[in-house]
Amino acid sequence: xxxxxxxTLEDLxxxxxxxxxxxxxxxxxGGVPRNYxxxxxxxxxxxxxxWAAKERSGYPSNEWAxxxxxxxSGLQVKAGxxxxxxxxxxxxxKKGGDRDNPDDHYRLLRCAFVFNAAQLLVPPDRVTxxxxxxxxxxxxxxxxxxxxxxxxxxxxxxxxxxxxxILCPPPEKFVSVEAYYATLFHELVHWTGHKTRLARIETxxxxxxxxxxxxxxxxxxxxxxxSSDNFAAYLRGWLSKTKDRGAALMKAASLxxxxxxxxxxxxxxxxxxxx
Numbered sequence: 654x655x656x657x658x659x660x661t662l663e664d665l666x667x668x669x670x671x672x673x674x675x676x677x678x679x680x681x682x683g684g685v686p687r688n689y690x691x692x693x694x695x696x697x698x699x700x701x702x703x704w705a706a707k708e709r710s711g712y713p714s715n716e717w718a719x720x721x722x723x724x725x726s727g728l729q730v731k732a733g734x735x736x737x738x739x740x741x742x743x744x745x746x747k748k749g750g751d752r753d754n755p756d757d758h759y760r761l762l763r764c765a766f767v768f769n770a771a772q773l774l775v776p777p778d779r780v781t782x783x784x785x786x787x788x789x790x791x792x793x794x795x796x797x798x799x800x801x802x803x804x805x806x807x808x809x810x811x812x813x814x815x816x817x818x819i820l821c822p823p824p825e826k827f828v829s830v831e832a833y834y835a836t837l838f839h840e841l842v843h844w845t846g847h848k849t850r851l852a853r854i855e856t857x858x859x860x861x862x863x864x865x866x867x868x869x870x871x872x873x874x875x876x877x878x879x880s881s882d883n884f885a886a887y888l889r890g891w892l893s894k895t896k897d898r899g900a901a902l903m904k905a906a907s908l909x910x911x912x913x914x915x916x917x918x919x920x921x922x923x924x925x926x927x928x
Contacts, residue, residue: 657764661702661738662899668705669902670889678880680704681873689716689770689777690726697907699739700870706737707769714770716779729774736766740903784876786830793834793875799919802844810836812843819844831879835872838916842867845912853912858894859905865891866909871916 668676686695686703695703695717703717717737720730745761770776784792797804807820819840827833842864846853855863865888872879895901 657738658740658762659899661740661764662698662902665698665701665705666892666898666902669701669885669892672885675880676708677869677884678878679708681869682878683707683715683873684876685870685873686715686717688722689718690722695739697910698903700910701866701902701906702739703737703767710769710771712769712771714776714779716770716777717767718770719765719767723768723773726777728777730768730772731774734768734772736768739765739767741765789876790830790834793877796875796916796920797837797841800841800844800916801919802841804837810840812840814843814847817844817847817849829879831872831877834875834877835868835879835884838871838877839864839868841871841916842909842912845915851908851911851915853908855908858891859901861891862888862895862901862905863908863912866906867912867916870909870913874913874917 680701681704683704686700686707687693688695694700706712707715718726720736723730741763742760743763770779803816803818805818805820806823808822810819810821812819819837821833821837821840824830824833827836843860845851845867846855846860846863853860853863865884871877892898892901
């Protein structure tokens with residue numbers, strides 16, 4: 654099983670390193686992958702794995718489930734269809750360990766195998782309402798405001814931890830509105846790492862990976878489809894600076910998911926108050 658995990662990660666790293674900016678658009682445009690039976694978003698590196706599987710096979714759907722989950726929902730996977738690999742982490746007890754001792758527990762990584770809704774004999778009916786650019790921009794602005802992050806205009810986009818402030822040029826300085834929001838989300842992910850929030854302490858290269866993936870997750874959530882060869886090259890560059898690319902990818906994607914969820918939680922709180 655460890656070999657399968659390693660091969661799966663190696664394939665993902667290779668796809669990222671060989672890809673151009675188009676993979677960002679193709680992956681992010683589908684939104685964050687969800688499990689059909691639980692309606693929950695997948696987390697961490699599983700988002701990247703399912704994005705890659707969706708792009709590779711040309712699936713139009715963003716919904717996934719195991720064979721048993723589809724069957725329990727009364728839906729049948731077509732004969733001969735190949736599954737896509739994701740990772741699941743479970744609590745495990747050391748041999749002879751004490752269940753009441755936290756130090757005797759560890760996380761066990763295993764593989765699970767899922768199928769896309771497009772691989773079913775009869776895919777489920779899902780009505781997806783199109784989001785206009787105006788609705789997208791309004792949603793982005795509401796979220797950014799809801800975070801309460803201190804954002805000021807600057808010549809270059811950056812986050813200053815000491816001042817806990819984000820600097821960013823105005824939208825008209827970017828090649829597109831999508832590029833502006835993608836950049837701002839990148840800095841917001843850095844902002845989540847502050848000691849008063851997620852208290853994330855990473856090397857510079859690892860933190861940049863977290864910010865890139867976190868921005869991609871936020872863009873997918875808010876229908877910001879952004880494509881750039883520079884973005885892809887930037888990601889490949891930081892990935893190449895890590896010692897173990899597969900492990901770095903997994904860790905960065907996990908931390909990016911936590912940052913993405915932290916950012917989105919502010920909008921959920923606003924929606925709850927409004928309701």
